[in-house]
Amino acid sequence: MTARIHIGISEYQLAEPPAVLVTYGLGSCLAIALYDPARRLGTMAHTLLPTIRVVAASTRPAKYVDAAIDLMLGELTARGSDRRRLVAKIFGGANMFEPLLGGGSENSVGTRNIRSAREALATVGIPLVAEDVGGNFGRTVEFDLTSGTILVRAVRGREGEMTF
Amino acid sequence: MSIAPLSPGQLDALKEISNIGMGHAATALSQLIGETVYLRVPRVTLTDISRVPELLGGAETVVAGITLQILGAARGNILLIFPRASAQQLLARLLHSQEEELLLSELGASTIKEVGNILASAYLNAMGSLLHLTLIPSVPQLACDMAGAVVDFVLIELSQTGELALMVETEFHGTDPRQETIKGHFFLLPDPASLHLILDAVGEC
Numbered sequence: 001m002t003a004r005i006h007i008g009i010s011e012y013q014l015a016e017p018p019a020v021l022v023t024y025g026l027g028s029c030l031a032i033a034l035y036d037p038a039r040r041l042g043t044m045a046h047t048l049l050p051t052i053r054v055v056a057a058s059t060r061p062a063k064y065v066d067a068a069i070d071l072m073l074g075e076l077t078a079r080g081s082d083r084r085r086l087v088a089k090i091f092g093g094a095n096m097f098e099p100l101l102g103g104g105s106e107n108s109v110g111t112r113n114i115r116s117a118r119e120a121l122a123t124v125g126i127p128l129v130a131e132d133v134g135g136n137f138g139r140t141v142e143f144d145l146t147s148g149t150i151l152v153r154a155v156r157g158r159e160g161e162m163t164f
Numbered sequence: 165m166s167i168a169p170l171s172p173g174q175l176d177a178l179k180e181i182s183n184i185g186m187g188h189a190a191t192a193l194s195q196l197i198g199e200t201v202y203l204r205v206p207r208v209t210l211t212d213i214s215r216v217p218e219l220l221g222g223a224e225t226v227v228a229g230i231t232l233q234i235l236g237a238a239r240g241n242i243l244l245i246f247p248r249a250s251a252q253q254l255l256a257r258l259l260h261s262q263e264e265e266l267l268l269s270e271l272g273a274s275t276i277k278e279v280g281n282i283l284a285s286a287y288l289n290a291m292g293s294l295l296h297l298t299l300i301p302s303v304p305q306l307a308c309d310m311a312g313a314v315v316d317f318v319l320i321e322l323s324q325t326g327e328l329a330l331m332v333e334t335e336f337h338g339t340d341p342r343q344e345t346i347k348g349h350f351f352l353l354p355d356p357a358s359l360h361l362i363l364d365a366v367g368e369c
Binding site for chain 2 (some may be wrong): 010011027047063096099110138140155156
């Protein structure tokens with residue numbers, strides 16, 4: 001039987017085949033997946049906020065996009081992954097509601113989460129090889145460590161499943 | 165400011181306020197749909213933010229979620245969650261329509277938002293006059309999607325100050341035996357600072 005490992009809000013998990021990492025119902029939240037294809041070792045986080053504030057050092061760094069990336073990268077390299085082999089994929093960051101006061105969605109938390117992830121990945125030099133972000137619908141993400149592929153399920157806006 | 169554990173007295177006070185608020189909201193709803201609406205005893209839950217989607221029936225369950233911000237003396241959010249079938253049932257009765265997927269129509273979406281508005285206003289009015297606070301609901305917003313996705317922006321707001329969410333939940337349902345039951349959940353999620361304000365106001369009652 002395949003082990004399905006559930007990742008809750010502000011959490012991250014590290015796994016290898018045959019496990020499948022799953023996180024449900026992402027709206028503005030962002031799922032970040034890092035994968036080492038050679039060792040088939042991967043990790044995924046369910047983040048809420050774009051950047052960690054130094055003043056409020058949280059007990060749960062995986063709540064923040066930038067801190068989660070550092071944390072996951074550290075875990076992978078500690079397990080012997082070569083960071084030059086790693087690839088990243090990001091999902092979510094939707095804007096579920098129209099902004100109340102009109103205007104665009106450039107500064108919604110979903111959009112800021114996406115921007116923060118792209119910047120943080122560029123800083124650590126991990127290529128972002130796939131993404132399915134934005135829009136106004138929720139996503140469920142399943143990361144299959146055996147193949148390294150990620151299945152995204154939506155029920156609104158774009159129904160059905162897509163693989164990344 | 166983060167949310168500290170509450171005393172049994174404070175929990176009771178919150179339940180009572182919610183009961184009164186929801187009583188008014190239920191009256192409004194029952195007038196709308198023309199049948200008695202029953203309420204469960206409110207439940208106050210202080211929980212880790214990550215568990216909220218589970219408490220709403222599972223992060224992936226498709227729901228119609230109406231959210232309103234509370235503006236005025238105290239701040240927070242109101243969430244009104246209808247299971248998909250109940251939202252459809254409610255709309256079918258209000259609009260006298262047999263069409264399917266009413267929620268997806270413009271009329272259906274605007275009707276259910278108005279229901280949210282009426283319920284939230286009734287709730288906040290009752291609570292506000294009891295506590296001598298001015299509480300105003302914002303324009304309602306609707307999303308029909310996975311419960312986790314519908315509520316995560318509320319959780320994002322809360323997560324900036326801590327890891328805990330306080331939810332006051334009231335379940336309500338219709339009773340007409342000839343028709344399918346309409347069920348819904350009403351959640352009050354006060355901001356940590358406003359929770360103290362509410363509790364202080366209760367203390368003075």
